[in-house]
Amino acid sequence: MTDPSPDVNAAPAHPTKLELDQSPPAEVEAGTTIALSLRVSCDAGCDLEGTAVHVLDEAGALITEAPLEPENQLNDLELRAPSRVGATIWSLVFPECLVGEVVHERSTLIVRSETIPHTTSAAVWEVPSPVVMSSPFSVRVGVKCSASCDLSGQSVRVRDEDGVEVGEGILEETPWQGTEALYSVEVPLEAPEGQSSWSWSVQFTSAATGLPHAESSANFTFRTANPPDHSVAVKVIQEDTNDPLEGAHVRLGLYRGRTDERGLASLAVPKGEYDLDAWKTGYETVLQTVEVTDDVTFEIQARPVPEIDPDEEQTWM
Amino acid sequence: MSKGKGNDTSLSRRDFVKTGAVAGLGATGLGGLVSCAASGQEGGQAWDRTADFVIVGAGTAGLAGAVSALEHGASVIIVEANYDIGGHGILSGGRVNLGGGTSLQRTHGVEDSADHVFEDWINHESLQSRYSDRAMVRAFADENASTFEWLVENGVDFQDTLISSGGMVERQSRAFQWPVYEELITSYPTRHGSGLIRALEKKARENGAEILLLHKMTRLVREAPTSGRVLGIVAEHEGEEVRLRGTKGTLLATGGHTSNVHFRRMFDPRLTEEYQVAGEPYTPQAADGELAAMAIGASLWSTANQTMEAGSWISKTAHIGTRWGYGNLVWLPDSPMFDRTPGSGLSEVDWQNAIMVTDMGRRFYDETGRGHGFYNAALAYHGNPNKLDGGGPIWAIFDADAVARQGWEIGPPYVDPAGDWFFMADTIAELARSIRSPYQTAPMPPAALEETVARYNSFVDSGIDEDFGKPTPRNRIGRPPFYAAWSTPILHDSLTGLRTNPRAQVMDLNGEVIPGLYCAGETQGGFAQHGLARCIVFGRIAGREAALDGQMV
Numbered sequence: 122m123t124d125p126s127p128d129v130n131a132a133p134a135h136p137t138k139l140e141l142d143q144s145p146p147a148e149v150e151a152g153t154t155i156a157l158s159l160r161v162s163c164d165a166g167c168d169l170e171g172t173a174v175h176v177l178d179e180a181g182a183l184i185t186e187a188p189l190e191p192e193n194q195l196n197d198l199e200l201r202a203p204s205r206v207g208a209t210i211w212s213l214v215f216p217e218c219l220v221g222e223v224v225h226e227r228s229t230l231i232v233r234s235e236t237i238p239h240t241t242s243a244a245v246w247e248v249p250s251p252v253v254m255s256s257p258f259s260v261r262v263g264v265k266c267s268a269s270c271d272l273s274g275q276s277v278r279v280r281d282e283d284g285v286e287v288g289e290g291i292l293e294e295t296p297w298q299g300t301e302a303l304y305s306v307e308v309p310l311e312a313p314e315g316q317s318s319w320s321w322s323v324q325f326t327s328a329a330t331g332l333p334h335a336e337s338s339a340n341f342t343f344r345t346a347n348p349p350d351h352s353v354a355v356k357v358i359q360e361d362t363n364d365p366l367e368g369a370h371v372r373l374g375l376y377r378g379r380t381d382e383r384g385l386a387s388l389a390v391p392k393g394e395y396d397l398d399a400w401k402t403g404y405e406t407v408l409q410t411v412e413v414t415d416d417v418t419f420e421i422q423a424r425p426v427p428e429i430d431p432d433e434e435q436t437w438m
Numbered sequence: 439m440s441k442g443k444g445n446d447t448s449l450s451r452r453d454f455v456k457t458g459a460v461a462g463l464g465a466t467g468l469g470g471l472v473s474c475a476a477s478g479q480e481g482g483q484a485w486d487r488t489a490d491f492v493i494v495g496a497g498t499a500g501l502a503g504a505v506s507a508l509e510h511g512a513s514v515i516i517v518e519a520n521y522d523i524g525g526h527g528i529l530s531g532g533r534v535n536l537g538g539g540t541s542l543q544r545t546h547g548v549e550d551s552a553d554h555v556f557e558d559w560i561n562h563e564s565l566q567s568r569y570s571d572r573a574m575v576r577a578f579a580d581e582n583a584s585t586f587e588w589l590v591e592n593g594v595d596f597q598d599t600l601i602s603s604g605g606m607v608e609r610q611s612r613a614f615q616w617p618v619y620e621e622l623i624t625s626y627p628t629r630h631g632s633g634l635i636r637a638l639e640k641k642a643r644e645n646g647a648e649i650l651l652l653h654k655m656t657r658l659v660r661e662a663p664t665s666g667r668v669l670g671i672v673a674e675h676e677g678e679e680v681r682l683r684g685t686k687g688t689l690l691a692t693g694g695h696t697s698n699v700h701f702r703r704m705f706d707p708r709l710t711e712e713y714q715v716a717g718e719p720y721t722p723q724a725a726d727g728e729l730a731a732m733a734i735g736a737s738l739w740s741t742a743n744q745t746m747e748a749g750s751w752i753s754k755t756a757h758i759g760t761r762w763g764y765g766n767l768v769w770l771p772d773s774p775m776f777d778r779t780p781g782s783g784l785s786e787v788d789w790q791n792a793i794m795v796t797d798m799g800r801r802f803y804d805e806t807g808r809g810h811g812f813y814n815a816a817l818a819y820h821g822n823p824n825k826l827d828g829g830g831p832i833w834a835i836f837d838a839d840a841v842a843r844q845g846w847e848i849g850p851p852y853v854d855p856a857g858d859w860f861f862m863a864d865t866i867a868e869l870a871r872s873i874r875s876p877y878q879t880a881p882m883p884p885a886a887l888e889e890t891v892a893r894y895n896s897f898v899d900s901g902i903d904e905d906f907g908k909p910t911p912r913n914r915i916g917r918p919p920f921y922a923a924w925s926t927p928i929l930h931d932s933l934t935g936l937r938t939n940p941r942a943q944v945m946d947l948n949g950e951v952i953p954g955l956y957c958a959g960e961t962q963g964g965f966a967q968h969g970l971a972r973c974i975v976f977g978r979i980a981g982r983e984a985a986l987d988g989q990m991v
Contacts, residue, residue: 242867242884246837246916250899263918265864267871296864299838300918303864318896337867339888342896368843370790370912372901377912400912402788431756431765432531432628433601 132223137215138162139174139230149202149209149234152332153268156197157232161189161215169193169220176200177212184211202236206333209236238333240267243277243323244303245339251346251375252312260341262290263297263305264325266334272304278324279308287311287321318344344375349389354418357384357399357406359425366423369401373411373419399423483659483669485683489515489648491984492670492684493691494655494727497525498631498970499959499977500691501638505592506981508645512686516642517653517673519726524635525693526717526960527970528623529767532630533601534589535971537609538582541590546600550607555579558605559967565748571740571964577940578965578975585975586611593637597630613637623720623775626768634970653680657730658688658955664735664946668954671730687954687984690944691977692727694932694960696751701725703827705744705934708817710828712877713752716764716930719778723932727961731936735946736955739937739963747810749968751931754808757783758792758834759853759860759923764930771851780857784846784923790912791840793894794925796820797830797878799870799887801894804908816927824879831877834925835869835891838917848921859924866891869920877926891915935963942980956980 142158149155161169173186174195187198200211210233217227247261262277272292279288290306297303313319320342327334353373357366357380365384371377374395378386390413397419398408404423411419490512493500501523504514516523537543537550556579561567567575590596594613601610613633616622622632643649653673659681660668670683695701697715715723728738744751755763760783762769769779776782789805794816796802803815817829841848853860858876863869867884897903897911936957937945944955958976965972 242865244865244916244918244920246914246918248895248914248916263864265868267868297918300864303918318899320892320896339865339867340892342892342899344899372910372912375899375901398910400790400910402786402790430628431753432533434750434753434765 134217134224134226135163135165135167136226137164137169137228139213139215139228141230141232145232145234147235148237150239150268151202151206151236152204154199154201155234156199158194158196159198159213159230160195161193161228163193163220163225165223167220167223167225169225172215172218172220172225174198175214175216177214179210181212200232202234204332206236206238209234238327238335239270241265241272241325241327241334241337242267243325243337243339244305245323245341247307248341248343250343252343253348254312254316254345255314256348257309257311258343259307259309260323261305261307262323263300263303264292264337265300265303268332269302270332270334271302272327272334275304275325275328277306277308278326279310280322280324281313282320312343312345314345316344316346318342346375347391350392351390351413352416353388353390353413355380355386355388355397355399355421356418357386357401357421357423359404360422361425366399366401366404369399369404369421369423371397371399371421373397373413397421403428483683484681485670486681487515488670488683488685489513490684490686491515491689491981492517492682492687493689494671495525495691495693495959495961496520496523496639496649496651497691497693497721497959498527498530498635498638498973499962499980500525500689501527501635501642502974502977503689503691503956503958503981503984504642504647505638505645506588506978507985508642508647508981510982510985512981512985514642514647515682515684516647516649517655517671517682518649518651519654520721521651522623523639523649523651524623524632525721526723527631527973528635529629529717529720530631530970531628531766532613532615532632532634533610533969534586534596534613534634534974535603535610535967535969536582536586536589536974537603537605537607538579540583540586540609540611542586542596542598542600542611543607543609545598546608548600548607548609550583550609552579552582554606555582555609559965565746566966569740569742569746570966573940574938574964577979578967578972581975581979582971585971585978588978589634589638589974592641594634595637624767624769624773626766626770628766631970650675650680652676655692655726655730658734660734660952666953668734668952684954684984686987687956687980689942689956689958689977689980689984690727690731690936690961691957691959691973691980692724692961693721694723694935695725695728696929696932696960697722698725698729701728702744702929705741707827708829709929710825712828712831712926713929714761714926716753716762716767716928718762720775723960725961727957728935731944731952731955731957734952734955736944736952737937737947737949738934739945740966741934741963743963743966744932744934746933746966747814749931749933749966751933752813752927752929754812755783755925755928756787757785758787758925759784759921761859761924762928763924764928776851780854780859781850781852784844784852786844787834788844791843792834792836792923793890793915794832795835795882795887795890796822796832797825797880797882798822799882799884800890801906802829802832804903804906806908813927822880830879831875831924832926833873833882833922835866835887835915836921836923837915838919840913840915841921843913853923861922862919864918864920866915866920869922873922875924931966931968932960933966935961938962938964938976940979941983942976943983956984
């Protein structure tokens, strides 16, 4: 068994060697752990159970002592990366010790990895399109940290196509419903002038406190249009029964809506000529061109199309 | 939930018993395993068992061959690699494309003839009939009507409806699903093939066929390596070799080659390992029969049938986020196969609710598209230097709004977010990073997927898909969380296989019959017909021919 003060007059010392089962990852995110598996070998094949591997930090301070498992193996040794970014070194040391009657020599293995900031990524949703030009609108912006850090209270910025900041928000306290750790905020914005399509971006830059986080950004697009002049109701009915069709997607030019249980979708649009159609799985409609000059209701007939039986499709000839 | 990996879908009886699955039929079948008494020397070989006709594969063609051989007085042993019988047939829709003037056609006032059947299946204007061997089609056509009546006589219960078969008249009939729940492999209500298969099995057993389950043929035994008569087979059962002598013949009815990646890539190198196969994990099409026969000199035939760009040897997944999402073949939780699947998948996909991307995170086609334009794009090179052949995995990408619109439930028994076939994440970039699949040979670049989704969303704003012409893109992909579901096209038919003459006798590379060896079903080449009909017709011919030992003309 281990003896902390080896007897120098005993039999010749056995050299030892530390070997990793696999190379350590080149990069590790700040404050997170990597797991290593390693083995200590003795040239003479001694069983070293009962000894321990010492883990030292860069300054040479002992972090932990990990006892060897059977077959001189050490599985899932966890090393925690520091909270700062940069090259990181751990020293794994098998200290000189007596096993039975035999001195086993000290051996050392240096583990290097690069500590990197946490990756972040962004999502943008609830993006209306088209937006009335020169009028307020909003989008929801969310940011997720790869290690699921709490990002509440941090800020996100929205920039226009020229990189000019046009909006800002502070991430709310609780993650977005259904997500693991997506912190989000509704960001108020103002639409640019003119009828066009736009591609703006959101940007997340972490505050200097806490664990380091990389920047992230995401693009979102929207279109701008003239202010609406008229209310348009689109009613979708089933051709065979005249029953209202709920859940149909209605498209009037750039304007989109979905029918309610009355088969109605309501849109506010500028006067003009539009293509109009509706769409729902299992139905087909005919594209029509309509003129909007007043508040108006359009009706779309949806014809049921028989469901294709996958077996039917397999009939050849 | 089980987490399927790789291509290992093999079953053993032990596995089967462990899953506590269907007991009744399986137990009956396993009774046949106990007696393997040696039956002496013959042809200079030692045999464990002897019958007039040894059939390899208890699927559609094998069972038809058994019933046919038995009625012509031959004794029959069937060896089946699986724990239960049925092959692809028991999982099928049970449509039987037999016409030519059947009683069912007459009942419905449909006039048909063998000539009409022949003309339909050699129509040169259709890719699906252009490359078939017309002598094979002629034999098929001539035995169409009689084979249908033979099925009825042998206990197959057909529905009183005729279904269009795309030819000049309505021909297809459809069996009733087998009424014994415990003897179904999938209870999905369209799987009428169970009615055909269990009826044939019942008849074969009644008439004395012995079915050896969990017996996998390893090779054929021929008098000399590439000459002389085929004497029988060697099979492997629980690690032991079993040698079976077929005095009048041996029938290869092993179900085709589609699951054998090396074999299928002989015809189309794009069909790499990521393409899963309909019918798995119950029944792999492993090319056992083709390989065994080729090893003794047999020829393949009509290989153009395997590469024609028509038909549905490949199809879009009807159920996404699971490994096997083929058409109407759904693995429900009550199936003995269910715990080998990653779930039954998310069904009734509306492709306006999702985009499809390659392993590199790029769209490649109009998601609502169908047919071989779609498949060719899916199988194309997508810029992954680790993946030169094959198109790599195809993933459906969608958001929380899509899930709500579809009414999908995320999680078991539909999908397994902890598995290899379905992923979810809070952002698009994290979704790309989360995809870990045995067939994803390089990480999906997060920036590529972000760009793809942002660009698609701009097409939704404008209503115009500038890249692939999807008709009026309807829905943004925006609301977290986000999902990636396996949507890689799935393979089905083996449309080429061993060369036979119209009497189902296997032929060699010199065009000579290999005496004593027969082939039917998807292992047989020459006739590119989807489904059960050709398997039944040539199985029946093979059984009769072998029983009569070539005496019948």
